[in-house]
Amino acid sequence: MRASLRLAFASDEATGKTALTFSHQDPPLRVVRAFHTRANGVMVHLHNVSGGLFGGDNLSLEVRVGKAAEVQLTTTGATRIYRCDPGSTATRQHNEFTISEGALLEYVPDAIIPYAGANFIQHTAIQLYSDAGLFWWEILAPGREARNEIFVFERVQMRTEIAAGDEMISIDRMNLEPHEKPVGSPGRLGSYRYCATFYICKVGVAAETWLELEQHLRRIVPTLPRIDDTLWGISTLKRHGLTVRCLAHQGCDVISGLFSLWDEAKFALYGRRAVRPRKTY
Numbered sequence: 001m002r003a004s005l006r007l008a009f010a011s012d013e014a015t016g017k018t019a020l021t022f023s024h025q026d027p028p029l030r031v032v033r034a035f036h037t038r039a040n041g042v043m044v045h046l047h048n049v050s051g052g053l054f055g056g057d058n059l060s061l062e063v064r065v066g067k068a069a070e071v072q073l074t075t076t077g078a079t080r081i082y083r084c085d086p087g088s089t090a091t092r093q094h095n096e097f098t099i100s101e102g103a104l105l106e107y108v109p110d111a112i113i114p115y116a117g118a119n120f121i122q123h124t125a126i127q128l129y130s131d132a133g134l135f136w137w138e139i140l141a142p143g144r145e146a147r148n149e150i151f152v153f154e155r156v157q158m159r160t161e162i163a164a165g166d167e168m169i170s171i172d173r174m175n176l177e178p179h180e181k182p183v184g185s186p187g188r189l190g191s192y193r194y195c196a197t198f199y200i201c202k203v204g205v206a207a208e209t210w211l212e213l214e215q216h217l218r219r220i221v222p223t224l225p226r227i228d229d230t231l232w233g234i235s236t237l238k239r240h241g242l243t244v245r246c247l248a249h250q251g252c253d254v255i256s257g258l259f260s261l262w263d264e265a266k267f268a269l270y271g272r273r274a275v276r277p278r279k280t281y
């Protein structure tokens with residue numbers, strides 16, 4: 001099926017409160033409501049009422065965060081990519097995020113789980129404007145571990161681009177085809193099963209501040225739980241942000257580590273702590 005979810009958020013100039021001002025929803029993509037947060041922002045759950053993505057599906061998500069608005073987006077559960085039947089085209093997902101002047105987007109979804117035989121292609125484009133902030137992560141699981149489906153999908157291809165104004169500050173490509181090139185080889189994931197990428201951006205912040213934050217987060221990493229079962233890397237982007245990479249044996253170790261680093265980075269950049277979405281991990 002072809003379906004799209006388009007959302008727009010705006011901040012009220014008088015009260016400073018953010019509201020969901022526009023919503024276009026094609027089934028199975030749904031948003032029920034926006035929950036107000038203590039910081040005058042909103043938190044929104046992204047729903048896929050079909051339970052997952054299927055071969056031949058072509059879905060799109062477009063989110064526009066207006067000037068000075070604050071939005072947290074999360075999912076109601078893992079994104080499940082089902083197998084493609086013979087003759088089906090790949091499952092495709094296109095994401096487009098626009099964060100306007102002085103706005104903040106926190107995109108903190110659950111993991112993507114490609115089932116056996118899944119063929120998934122995703123393209124994400126993020127546009128940041130002056131003083132815009134971004135906390136954005138993505139977690140990839142190896143499959144349904146309880147069924148011993150470990151890297152038996154056909155393909156997972158993900159491309160992410162982040163631009164600040166007219167300048168591209170990050171282009172990230174991943175293409176995993178386990179039947180062609182073993183994912184567990186030393187040059188790929190090795191013995192690890194989960195991988196994650198976390199972008200922390202705020203347009204206009206000085207380069208030395210990013211270097212200081214990079215060093216600060218590096219000092220946090222050894223204190224994370226079960227650090228011997230995870231591998232973390234942190235580095236600055238060319239401008240306006242930094243990126244965090246994680247490899248882990250278990251998904252729970254990825255989530256706990258990301259929340260800790262998100263909390264520290266938000267306090268450093270905004271002077272307040274990160275608030276977890278209203279759901280249980």
